[in-house]
Amino acid sequence: MYCTRKVQKDLFWVGADDRRLVCFEGVYGVPDGVSYNSYLLLDEKTVLFDTVDKAVYATFLENVAHALDGRKLDYLVVHHMEPDHAATQELLLSRYPEAKIVCNAKELAMMKQFLGYDVSERAIVVKEGDGLSTGRHSFRFVMAPMVHWPEVMMSYDETDKILFTADAFGTFGALNGRLFADETDFFTRELDEARRYYTNIVGKYGPQVQAVLKKLAGLEIALVCPLHGFVWRSRFEEYLEKYRLWSSYAPEEKSVLLAYASVYGHTENAANILACKLQEKGVHVRMYDTSVTPASYIVSDAFRCSHLVFAATTYNAGVFVTMESLLHDIAAHNLQGRRIALIENGSWAPTSGKQMKEMLAGLKNTEFIGETLTLKSALANDQETQLDVLADTIAAEILA
Numbered sequence: 001m002y003c004t005r006k007v008q009k010d011l012f013w014v015g016a017d018d019r020r021l022v023c024f025e026g027v028y029g030v031p032d033g034v035s036y037n038s039y040l041l042l043d044e045k046t047v048l049f050d051t052v053d054k055a056v057y058a059t060f061l062e063n064v065a066h067a068l069d070g071r072k073l074d075y076l077v078v079h080h081m082e083p084d085h086a087a088t089q090e091l092l093l094s095r096y097p098e099a100k101i102v103c104n105a106k107e108l109a110m111m112k113q114f115l116g117y118d119v120s121e122r123a124i125v126v127k128e129g130d131g132l133s134t135g136r137h138s139f140r141f142v143m144a145p146m147v148h149w150p151e152v153m154m155s156y157d158e159t160d161k162i163l164f165t166a167d168a169f170g171t172f173g174a175l176n177g178r179l180f181a182d183e184t185d186f187f188t189r190e191l192d193e194a195r196r197y198y199t200n201i202v203g204k205y206g207p208q209v210q211a212v213l214k215k216l217a218g219l220e221i222a223l224v225c226p227l228h229g230f231v232w233r234s235r236f237e238e239y240l241e242k243y244r245l246w247s248s249y250a251p252e253e254k255s256v257l258l259a260y261a262s263v264y265g266h267t268e269n270a271a272n273i274l275a276c277k278l279q280e281k282g283v284h285v286r287m288y289d290t291s292v293t294p295a296s297y298i299v300s301d302a303f304r305c306s307h308l309v310f311a312a313t314t315y316n317a318g319v320f321v322t323m324e325s326l327l328h329d330i331a332a333h334n335l336q337g338r339r340i341a342l343i344e345n346g347s348w349a350p351t352s353g354k355q356m357k358e359m360l361a362g363l364k365n366t367e368f369i370g371e372t373l374t375l376k377s378a379l380a381n382d383q384e385t386q387l388d389v390l391a392d393t394i395a396a397e398i399l400a
């Protein structure tokens, strides 16, 4: 059975929620599900903007058929070739053999790679600034390379000021009947998942996001239609401000991310004591056990917080595995501009501090706070003052 929503008079959401997906992209847990958005325009010509993941193909095809109500499909506009939006292209195109594919050259090449055959005969290949008139609406195409793949483009409807943004401005979480961001308390209830989506999916490509934001500056925007999550018709400027921060790697708040990896609790104990000392001084701490919390949540808060503290035991002569994986993720996502403190533990040859430092040394504009604090099995009685010094230093920087 179909399930669609009206975006505005001639534009309809024909996507679908997936609440059964365990890991988005095979790695990011989505306990609240995810939506794959697709939009259908009923102008003099009919236009479908993107398809959906194969997991929800049946609902999607029913939605499209219902919204078309017997009309033929004239165009499929492709904004992004990642299979969460493109896996049902072939099915869609076989159902609507008259539909032309509006895409750029990189997308056309990827279609051939994914499908195994050439669809050039059906394609209208566009480039930066090209337009498409569908009757009442006139679209302009904006290339958005690396937001999140190199072929990505956006569409701007000059008639009704609608921006189709591909992955940008999306979020994790199923829509659950909602469509517009103002149908939920977005900045209280959804922002954490939006941040986790941005930082983990697109976070590495801050300069490319900034380049696209620059291209979009000055456009009058009434509606923003991303490929995941909510459509924006109000307060978009506030969300855009978050994107400006995240893409520039500027922290959202002066606070501490404290992540620890502990086998028998002694490293955790030092982390707990430091957290107490920081909170007592009025410094907000966001604390995680790397063996419990998946890395995507911690990466997200690493983008959020100004100061990062990592405490890890030495394991197999290296960094404990869950911390090693986290730090690899943080470095891979190009985080920069942070103040970092390290605590290592080791009963006979503590080396995790040196190796954590090496993993993080490449982060741009990032400095380490003091020397790595070394625990030998557990925090010694005479070491509490070292935690005091660390807490004082961090508090002085944050509360200044």
Ligand code: FEO
Residues within 6 Å of the ligand: 080, 082, 084, 085, 148, 149, 167, 227, 228
């Ligand atoms: Fe939602 Fe980059 O795909």
